[in-house]
Structures are given as C-alpha cells and as structure tokens.
Amino acid sequence: MSDxxxxxxxxxxxxxxxxxxxxxxxxxxxxxxxxxxxxxxxxDMYQTDDDVIVRATLPGIxxxxxxxSVTGDMLTLKGxxxxxxxxxxxxxxxxxxxxxxxERKLSxxxxxxxxxxxxxxxxxxxxxTLPKAEEVKPRTITVKAK
Numbered sequence: 298m299s300d301x302x303x304x305x306x307x308x309x310x311x312x313x314x315x316x317x318x319x320x321x322x323x324x325x326x327x328x329x330x331x332x333x334x335x336x337x338x339x340x341d342m343y344q345t346d347d348d349v350i351v352r353a354t355l356p357g358i359x360x361x362x363x364x365x366s367v368t369g370d371m372l373t374l375k376g377x378x379x380x381x382x383x384x385x386x387x388x389x390x391x392x393x394x395x396x397x398x399x400e401r402k403l404s405x406x407x408x409x410x411x412x413x414x415x416x417x418x419x420x421x422x423x424x425x426t427l428p429k430a431e432e433v434k435p436r437t438i439t440v441k442a443k
Contacts, residue, residue, distance in 0.1 A: 344429075373402050375400045407429055414428070
C-alpha cells in the first residue's frame, strides 16, 4: 500500500512567492562595490553623556595627511593610502592592501560644538572627540519632597 500525501495549495503559493521575491531582489539590487568599500577606513562611533567619539583605523597614514571637517551634522574624513615605492619588480602573489584616496562622510547622531573638537592619532588609530551642544546634553532634575 502506498502512502498518501496531502496536497496543500497554499503551501505551493507561498513557496512560489518566496522564489519570485528572491528573483526580484537579486535582479534589481545593485551588488556591493567591494573594491571601493575596502578603501574606506573602518569607523566606530559612540556617545557618552558629554561627547560623540569617532575612532577610525588608518594604517600607514601620517597624521598631517588626514583632513577632518564638520559641516552641520556631517563629519568628513579625507586622506590617502599611499603605496610605498620600495618594490622594484611587482610580481605579486597576493595583493590585499588597497591604495588611493578616500573620503568618508558620517552623519552625526546629535548636535556638536565643532570649534571644541579634538583629534588624536596614535598607532594608526584616529580618535575624534566632538563635545555635544549644551542643549542636547542630558540634564538631571532633583525631586524635592514636601
């Protein structure tokens, strides 16, 4: 005796819809530009009560070759990864390091006082400290009992 399998038409419709969704997502979404994203410095951004801190990894770049600007709520980092000219014959077996200029724009999460910003560069890590504007800093209100 053979086993009977119950046919569920709704199950077939759902799997067809999932297949069509995958087809449209693959066809109409632009693939990532891997080469361009690898040139961008890796960035961490976080907030404390008083500051917005941005840390960028910039190996092989000198501090004087990094340009930082704040316009409105946008922080811009510019620089260039320069190739050392010490390799005479270039028959690379592996080439994973990327060279060239970069410009990274980051949207700041809150208003900052750009005039009081500080930047430090140590061991290839750029740390930018942007003080928050007074109107966005958290305030503590004490409750008095009567």
